[in-house]
Amino acid sequence: DSADYDSEVESVCPFCGVGCQISLKVKDGRVKYVEGIDGPANENRLCVKGRFGFDYIHHDHRLTKPLIRREGAPKGLNVDPGNWGEVFREATWDEALDFAAKGLKGRGREVAGFGSAKCTNEEAYLFQKFIRQGFGHNNVDHCTRLCHASSVAALMENVGSGAVSATFNEIENADVAIVIGSNPIENHPVAATYFKQFAKRGGKLIVMDPRGTALKRHASHMLQFRPGADVSMLNAIMHVIVEEGLYDQGYIDRFTENWEAEKAHLAQFTPEKMSEICGIAPEVLRDVARTFAGAKGGMIFWGMGVSQHIHGTDNSRCLISLALMTGNVGKPGAGLHPLRGQNNVQGASDAGLIPMFLPDYQTVTDDGVRSAFTEVWGSGDFSAEKGLTVTEILDAVHHGDIKAMYVLGENPAMSDPDVEHAREALAKLDHLVVQDIFLTETANYADVILPASAFAEKSGTVTNTNRQVQMGRPAVPPPGEAKEDWWIEVELAKRCGLNWAYETPADVFAEMALNMKSLSNITWDRLARENAVTYPSLSPEDPGQPIVFGDGFPRDGGRAKFTPASVIAPDEAPDADYPMILTTGRQLEHWHTGSMTRRSAVLDAVEPEANCSLHPSTLRKLGVEPGGMVRLTTRRGSVEVMARADRAISPDMVFLPFAFVEAAANILTNPALDPYGKIPEFKFAAVRVEAA
Numbered sequence: 069d070s071a072d073y074d075s076e077v078e079s080v081c082p083f084c085g086v087g088c089q090i091s092l093k094v095k096d097g098r099v100k101y102v103e104g105i106d107g108p109a110n111e112n113r114l115c116v117k118g119r120f121g122f123d124y125i126h127h128d129h130r131l132t133k134p135l136i137r138r139e140g141a142p143k144g145l146n147v148d149p150g151n152w153g154e155v156f157r158e159a160t161w162d163e164a165l166d167f168a169a170k171g172l173k174g175r176g177r178e179v180a181g182f183g184s185a186k187c188t189n190e191e192a193y194l195f196q197k198f199i200r201q202g203f204g205h206n207n208v209d210h211c212t213r214l215c216h217a218s219s220v221a222a223l224m225e226n227v228g229s230g231a232v233s234a235t236f237n238e239i240e241n242a243d244v245a246i247v248i249g250s251n252p253i254e255n256h257p258v259a260a261t262y263f264k265q266f267a268k269r270g271g272k273l274i275v276m277d278p279r280g281t282a283l284k285r286h287a288s289h290m291l292q293f294r295p296g297a298d299v300s301m302l303n304a305i306m307h308v309i310v311e312e313g314l315y316d317q318g319y320i321d322r323f324t325e326n327w328e329a330e331k332a333h334l335a336q337f338t339p340e341k342m343s344e345i346c347g348i349a350p351e352v353l354r355d356v357a358r359t360f361a362g363a364k365g366g367m368i369f370w371g372m373g374v375s376q377h378i379h380g381t382d383n384s385r386c387l388i389s390l391a392l393m394t395g396n397v398g399k400p401g402a403g404l405h406p407l408r409g410q411n412n413v414q415g416a417s418d419a420g421l422i423p424m425f426l427p428d429y430q431t432v433t434d435d436g437v438r439s440a441f442t443e444v445w446g447s448g449d450f451s452a453e454k455g456l457t458v459t460e461i462l463d464a465v466h467h468g469d470i471k472a473m474y475v476l477g478e479n480p481a482m483s484d485p486d487v488e489h490a491r492e493a494l495a496k497l498d499h500l501v502v503q504d505i506f507l508t509e510t511a512n513y514a515d516v517i518l519p520a521s522a523f524a525e526k527s528g529t530v531t532n533t534n535r536q537v538q539m540g541r542p543a544v545p546p547p548g549e550a551k552e553d554w555w556i557e558v559e560l561a562k563r564c565g566l567n568w569a570y571e572t573p574a575d576v577f578a579e580m581a582l583n584m585k586s587l588s589n590i591t592w593d594r595l596a597r598e599n600a601v602t603y604p605s606l607s608p609e610d611p612g613q614p615i616v617f618g619d620g621f622p623r624d625g626g627r628a629k630f631t632p633a634s635v636i637a638p639d640e641a642p643d644a645d646y647p648m649i650l651t652t653g654r655q656l657e658h659w660h661t662g663s664m665t666r667r668s669a670v671l672d673a674v675e676p677e678a679n680c681s682l683h684p685s686t687l688r689k690l691g692v693e694p695g696g697m698v699r700l701t702t703r704r705g706s707v708e709v710m711a712r713a714d715r716a717i718s719p720d721m722v723f724l725p726f727a728f729v730e731a732a733a734n735i736l737t738n739p740a741l742d743p744y745g746k747i748p749e750f751k752f753a754a755v756r757v758e759a760a
């Protein structure tokens with residue numbers, strides 16, 4: 069009822085990559101409630117996070133003034149976010165920005181930056197420009213490294229573009245869909261509603277996951293394969309497609325290369341042999357192969373269960389090959405869709421917040437590309453060498469090569485694998501600038517904290533998993549003296565000697581469009597009018613293309629490539645000391661490191677406590693009742709956490725969400741990296757589980 073609020077503002081949900089459009093209802097200067105509106109991805113729907121996860125913006129813990137660490141105050145997880153006075157002192161903006169800049173300016177390669185997929189496209193663009201133009205190198209990254217970096221590596225290699233080939237809504241036109249390594253009912257809940265409707269209409273939904281996720285109830289096939297055995301299972305399915313001649317030779321001839329090598333490689337992966345590795349019966353593998361190859365339109369969706377392995381890039385290579393050999397790219401109801409996690413991880417990556425690519429995935433090693441950017445930027449030549457990734461940057465801190473960091477909206481003290489290693493690195497820095505809305509675990513290590521704005525307090529565009537660029541708008545002002553992130557970046561850049569003269573985010577967007585073909589025909593004014601445009605957009609009137617690659621791929625010769633993948637075992641095999649498998653992830657009510665959702669009253673009430681999931685038989689063996697405490701120990705550390713009984717998880721596994729600082733999952737996780745995407749193996753660590 070409009071009497072319930074003073075104003076309403078249309079914006080975009082700040083949580084997952086679905087990018088639901090919302091209306092924020094404001095009363096007395098506060099967001100009172102949120103409703104879904106008719107965005108292209110959500111068509112009025114919202115999940116519990118979008119509906120109830122907004123009041124963190126009004127939480128008492130919000131940072132409202134710049135803070136500078138008191139002389140001699142020790143760094144570490146010792147600061148109460150509601151009572152920080154012994155560790156930090158308040159400062160004016162001028163003092164804090166001068167102090168922040170003094171510790172960064174002129175330090176070249178000693179500086180690195182972590183930007184954020186929680187910020188807008190304009191803020192991501194400014195952040196990568198700040199590091200490149202200001203310090204002359206590419207040591208800038210963000211949480212895509214911990215998310216879909218391996219998927220993007222495989223997509224760039226084989227398809228020529230890191231973005232999805234079709235929107236998830238295109239499942240409406242499919243007759244078969246694979247969802248692998250993804251738990252969309254919890255992690256992309258509105259996308260999952262489309263998947264469920266697809267199954268209800270008779271679409272064949274093939275779910276593949278070592279955990280029996282809730283989507284299993286809607287599946288025609290549920291392949292609960294052994295953790296880490298993705299390549300063996302997928303290669304066996306493709307083996308059957310080759311063996312039975314079910315591939316689309318016309319499509320392969322017209323649009324691909326390296327097919328003969330792929331075909332020859334697959335010969336050894338018989339379902340019978342692979343069944344021993346992946347644990348799926350040969351006849352099921354054959355049935356899935358026939359079902360997918362027989363689709364008129366087949367889509368493949370995947371999540372972190374695919375990407376967060378040392379063989380994450382190989383997993384994605386297999387999925388790409390499966391789509392290509394069956395001709396399931398570039399037509400209605402078909403496509404490749406890595407479901408993006410953060411609300412703006414697609415946009416932040418598009419905007420160049422990665423160490424090897426400038427905006428639009430233009431490579432930093434290309435002289436022509438770099439000079440096109442320095443021409444627009446007016447100054448500041450920067451290195452042709454690819455920069456360091458998130459985990460490599462923290463290693464470089466340990467080695468003494470990086471001594472100062474600017475961290476905007478990321479929380480590596482919670483989100484990095486082997487988090488003690490990350491925390492020690494943060495403590496070692498001689499200058500850490502943190503820009504955030506809360507005193508996060510990472511801010512506990514800061515020398516200076518710059519209070520920033522939440523999504524509902526600023527203007528800016530974000531890009532969802534569907535390639536839809538959407539307009540975010542401010543509904544309320546930032547609290548106290550907190551500022552919009554783009555403003556802070558500009559002021560810091562000026563103090564570091566950069567000649568930046570942006571007055572609004574629209575100015576930044578206009579500059580981005582100069583060197584980003586993906587933004588052709590997309591302008592700030594257009595987004596302000598239309599709320600969303602999908603890229604690529606072929607004309608100022610075109611709402612954008614939901615399906616791409618119908619007439620070839622953005623690679624030399626226009627052809628996609630098959631890259632064969634071999635079976636590689638997970639880095640850390642279970643043994644007598646650590647006999648079980650730990651896997652980590654999100655759960656419906658909480659977002660990533662918990663800094664926002666644990667401060668949202670409804671979400672915190674629904675899921676107030678750190679928890680893990682174990683099979684009932686495992687709990688019985690341990691002598692632990694559901695709700696009792698267990699201790700999880702890996703080679704990196706130990707946490708104690710409440711255990712829930714979950715029949716969907718196999719008896720040799722434990723699932724631990726990573727949102728809870730009191731039982732931080734990343735104390736336990738393995739930092740071993742995929743060699744291509746440099747993504748850590750969050751989804752597999754050898755663990756010992758005991759009654760606590």
Ligand code: SF4
Pocket residue numbers: 081082083084085086087088110113114115116117118119256257258259
């Ligand atoms: Fe927000 Fe994702 Fe839920 Fe939509 S599905 S409301 S974008 S968290």
